[in-house]
Amino acid sequence: MTLSKDEILRYSRHLIVPEVGMEGQLKLKAAKVLLVGTGGLGAPLGLYLAAAGIGRIGLVDFDVVDFTNLQRQVIHFTKDVGRPKIDSAAEKMQALNPNVEIVKHEVALSSENALDILKDYDLVVDGTDNFPTRYLVNDACVLLGKPNVYGSIFRFEGQATIFAYEGGPCYRCLYPEPPPPGLVPSCAEGGVLGILPGTIGLIQATETVKLILGIGEPLVGRLLLYDALAMRFRELKLRKNPECPVCGEHRTITRLIDYHQFCGVPQQPPKQESKLTESEIEVTEVKEKLDRGDKFVLIDVREPHEYQICNIPAAKLIPLGEVGKRLGELDPEADIVIHCKSGMRSARACGILRAAGFKHVRNMKGGILAWSDQVDPSVPKY
Amino acid sequence: MAKILIPTPLRQFTAKQDSVTVPGATVGEVLAALTTEYPDLRKQIFTEEGKLRSFVNVYLNDEDIRYIGKDAAPAADGDTLSLVPSIAGGTH
Numbered sequence A: 001m002t003l004s005k006d007e008i009l010r011y012s013r014h015l016i017v018p019e020v021g022m023e024g025q026l027k028l029k030a031a032k033v034l035l036v037g038t039g040g041l042g043a044p045l046g047l048y049l050a051a052a053g054i055g056r057i058g059l060v061d062f063d064v065v066d067f068t069n070l071q072r073q074v075i076h077f078t079k080d081v082g083r084p085k086i087d088s089a090a091e092k093m094q095a096l097n098p099n100v101e102i103v104k105h106e107v108a109l110s111s112e113n114a115l116d117i118l119k120d121y122d123l124v125v126d127g128t129d130n131f132p133t134r135y136l137v138n139d140a141c142v143l144l145g146k147p148n149v150y151g152s153i154f155r156f157e158g159q160a161t162i163f164a165y166e167g168g169p170c171y172r173c174l175y176p177e178p179p180p181p182g183l184v185p186s187c188a189e190g191g192v193l194g195i196l197p198g199t200i201g202l203i204q205a206t207e208t209v210k211l212i213l214g215i216g217e218p219l220v221g222r223l224l225l226y227d228a229l230a231m232r233f234r235e236l237k238l239r240k241n242p243e244c245p246v247c248g249e250h251r252t253i254t255r256l257i258d259y260h261q262f263c264g265v266p267q268q269p270p271k272q273e274s275k276l277t278e279s280e281i282e283v284t285e286v287k288e289k290l291d292r293g294d295k296f297v298l299i300d301v302r303e304p305h306e307y308q309i310c311n312i313p314a315a316k317l318i319p320l321g322e323v324g325k326r327l328g329e330l331d332p333e334a335d336i337v338i339h340c341k342s343g344m345r346s347a348r349a350c351g352i353l354r355a356a357g358f359k360h361v362r363n364m365k366g367g368i369l370a371w372s373d374q375v376d377p378s379v380p381k382y
Numbered sequence B: 001m002a003k004i005l006i007p008t009p010l011r012q013f014t015a016k017q018d019s020v021t022v023p024g025a026t027v028g029e030v031l032a033a034l035t036t037e038y039p040d041l042r043k044q045i046f047t048e049e050g051k052l053r054s055f056v057n058v059y060l061n062d063e064d065i066r067y068i069g070k071d072a073a074p075a076a077d078g079d080t081l082s083l084v085p086s087i088a089g090g091t092h
């Protein structure tokens, strides 16, 4: 393998660094990296890995670009909204560096296809940042013996490390099980500072390039924590857990499992047109109740900063976290309708009220997003 | 007496504070004091049986308490305890 005259010019700032040099650039060119996800973390990863001259970059994604992605997924542009992310990302990476080979895997990574897709790559970078894919990528990397460059983000905080590197710790050594849905705020409720995935994604990109070049100290056995607000990095020791179910001495997981079931996340999100249950109420019926002047209480269990974005003026704001403490403000005999953004948090609030003996509690199906779709289009969606 | 760093997802249970200082001579005592002061936090980090949940790790300075004696690990003045839950900011 050699570099062309064009490539020598393109990579000249690498070639004149002794730690990289021609030998290092050829290692990059010979490398095969699988990038899972082209979202927040995957966007900067894709761009920099292509720019660095990684010879073959596999992309896994089956999502479509939407407007809410553009605040942070810098590989996708406004004109790409509605396009498959994998096409949008591959196009930018190829335009940035025509010398790299982009392989598109336009599928949802699953227990059925993961080993087959991963086996042809030297290392895997997980840019998906969701629990089912994270455990899937982790287990597949442990089983195949491939390093897994990990990153995760939440609002202003990030984590990064390398798992499954030469027998080092894996994600299950750190967290044997995912949180049950509902206990930790989910992505959509959580939100993220748009710049944050840039920082964490580039830490992953840095570690990827270092691993390929074989230089420096890899981020192995150390969990890097980043707090953007304090602008502080901390490092915690990450040990291999001898009792780890996938990489420990008495491993119980020797092949891939059903990760959606393991994480308690249904594979197919409940469809909008699913049948209304007895404990739910359609947004159109809530509108009719308001118009008729029915006696009932409408409660919004979102956070105050969400209420500021949009609201239904008749609704009383009681954030989900305060519902338990503020039951005294409500009449257990009253007709109560609860809403949130899309219906998840209000379902939980309904459960809290019913458990406290409230008799007539219903969840407004689809939340304020459905209200915007079906009742009042002037209400902005977020 | 130890300082406990509270990560973003759990701050809603500690009156929005990013760190809390509570008394205790061991990790177990410090965590007990913390969840007594902020009872809503208890359900988040402990199971009904009082075991640490498997997606929340506790570090005494930079050591995972699972490897240094768990609850019994001594917590001296000036030590920092970190709660580090698993996070996932992406969509499914």
Ligand SMILES: [Zn+2]
Residues within 6 Å of the ligand: A169, A170, A171, A172, A173, A174, A241, A244, A245, A246, A247, A248
């Ligand atoms: Zn492990």
